[in-house]
Amino acid sequence: MAKTARAAAVQMLDAVLGEGALLSQVEGMLAHLAPADRARAQRLAMQALRHLEQADRVLKPFIRKAPPLTVLNTLRLAVVELVGGEAAYGVVNEAVSLTRSDRHHGALSGLVNAVLRKVAALEAPFAKLPPQRMPYWLRKPLVDTYGREVVSAIEAVQAQPAPVDLTLRPGRMVEIAGATALPGGSLRLPAGVQVSALPGYDSGDWWVQDAAAAMAAPMLQVEPGERVLDLCAAPGGKTLQLAAAGAQVTALDVNEVRLHRLAENLARTGLEAEVIVADALDWVPDAPFDAILLDAPCSATGTIRRHPDLPFVKDGREVEELVALQAALLDRALDWLRPGGRLVYCTCSLLPEEGEAQIAAALSRHPDLRLDPVLPPGADPAWQTPEGALRLRPDYWAPQGGMDGFFMARLTR
Numbered sequence: 001m002a003k004t005a006r007a008a009a010v011q012m013l014d015a016v017l018g019e020g021a022l023l024s025q026v027e028g029m030l031a032h033l034a035p036a037d038r039a040r041a042q043r044l045a046m047q048a049l050r051h052l053e054q055a056d057r058v059l060k061p062f063i064r065k066a067p068p069l070t071v072l073n074t075l076r077l078a079v080v081e082l083v084g085g086e087a088a089y090g091v092v093n094e095a096v097s098l099t100r101s102d103r104h105h106g107a108l109s110g111l112v113n114a115v116l117r118k119v120a121a122l123e124a125p126f127a128k129l130p131p132q133r134m135p136y137w138l139r140k141p142l143v144d145t146y147g148r149e150v151v152s153a154i155e156a157v158q159a160q161p162a163p164v165d166l167t168l169r170p171g172r173m174v175e176i177a178g179a180t181a182l183p184g185g186s187l188r189l190p191a192g193v194q195v196s197a198l199p200g201y202d203s204g205d206w207w208v209q210d211a212a213a214a215m216a217a218p219m220l221q222v223e224p225g226e227r228v229l230d231l232c233a234a235p236g237g238k239t240l241q242l243a244a245a246g247a248q249v250t251a252l253d254v255n256e257v258r259l260h261r262l263a264e265n266l267a268r269t270g271l272e273a274e275v276i277v278a279d280a281l282d283w284v285p286d287a288p289f290d291a292i293l294l295d296a297p298c299s300a301t302g303t304i305r306r307h308p309d310l311p312f313v314k315d316g317r318e319v320e321e322l323v324a325l326q327a328a329l330l331d332r333a334l335d336w337l338r339p340g341g342r343l344v345y346c347t348c349s350l351l352p353e354e355g356e357a358q359i360a361a362a363l364s365r366h367p368d369l370r371l372d373p374v375l376p377p378g379a380d381p382a383w384q385t386p387e388g389a390l391r392l393r394p395d396y397w398a399p400q401g402g403m404d405g406f407f408m409a410r411l412t413r
């Protein structure tokens with residue numbers, strides 16, 4: 001069991017890079033740490049993953065033969081910490097003692113010491129290195145879609161820790177020191193703030209939700225009392241927005257664990273929704289809905305700034321299956337709309353097959369379907385596609401910290 005935040009961060013890196021585990025799947029290995037150390041371990045592991053390529057380039061001249069993965073990860077983490085301005089003495093000492101205490105690789109502590117002392121003597125070792133690139137399977141289609149310059153701008157945003165965005169509950173007043181108001185109405189706070197300590201947490205005046213993600217629900221323009229289905233709802237940021245707008249919300253998701261978080265969020269905010277655990281491919285509603293939000297499962301390639309482990313774990317093989325699932329969910333959901341009802345389809349993907357092409361295919365499968373151009377508050381008209389959908393990219397609002405990548409489209413029939 002890792003005793004320190006650094007040791008736990010190395011264990012997490014070993015799991016991601018050695019076993020292909022997502023950080024969210026190995027959070028359990030931090031359970032024994034105090035909350036502050038838990039948060040620090042997570043922060044360190046994520047920062048190392050954001051700069052792995054640069055760390056390896058800095059280490060290369062000092063290492064003749066690649067050491068075992070856990071020793072390499074100890075070195076990588078130490079390099080990233082040194083570049084981040086941590087005191088060299090502490091970083092080097094802890095990396096050395098971590099290696100020394102390793103039953104299998106203790107003999108390599110001398111190497112770790114020698115290498116890190118050389119790295120510590122370098123001046124700004126990352127300064128001339130470009131931001132870490134996305135893997136080829138993802139970078140190639142993104143370059144083909146958006147061009148090289150945009151992809152580099154996205155990578156520059158992904159190199160930074162993501163800020164914390166709060167969606168405010170309409171009608172509530174809240175003042176949070178250090179927060180910046182964003183054009184859509186979200187509040188932005190620096191990365192790493194402890195949200196449960198902020199004013200308005202206990203009273204449910206806001207909830208954590210990326211500013212781009214917060215643009216989907218307003219596109220439905222729900223009226224108080226309307227029957228609205230939030231399909232694929234957990235953990236529920238969009239459910240809360242719809243309920244706060246006065247809709248009568250049914251929130252459905254197949255994942256019971258994630259739905260617990262939705263239930264907690266409802267309890268904290270005092271908002272109401274009917275919560276259903278079901279597979280949307282089997283479930284059938286009792287009556288049609290006025291509006292449906294389908295936030296479909298996807299490659300999540302728009303969220304790499306929040307999930308830097310994703311490029312190291314995924315290889316794009318699951319995209320085809322996801323595209324088929326999205327189409328199946330979309331077709332079912334369209335059948336549950338009342339005549340004249342509206343549906344917002346969204347994914348946090350940068351890949352056109354999960355966005356623009358998915359909607360083009362739906363329009364050709366359903367001749368009575370129309371794409372209804374709507375611009376949610378805060379969205380720049382330049383972000384609208386020629387067809388009238390919304391394409392949000394991580395490099396938008398880059399000086400303020402960017403946003404998650406999303407595709408959103410409103411359909412009516």
Ligand SMILES: C[S@@+](CC[C@H](N)C(=O)[O-])C[C@H]1O[C@@H](n2cnc3c(N)ncnc32)[C@H](O)[C@@H]1O
Pocket residue numbers: 231232233234235236237238239252253254255258278279280281295296297298
């Ligand atoms: C992008 S996430 C939803 C995020 C959520 N809308 C929010 O704003 O917090 C996609 C969700 O789809 C759910 N899901 C995947 N396949 C499903 C299915 N067949 N039926 C219902 N939910 C499904 C996943 O459990 C996951 O919670």
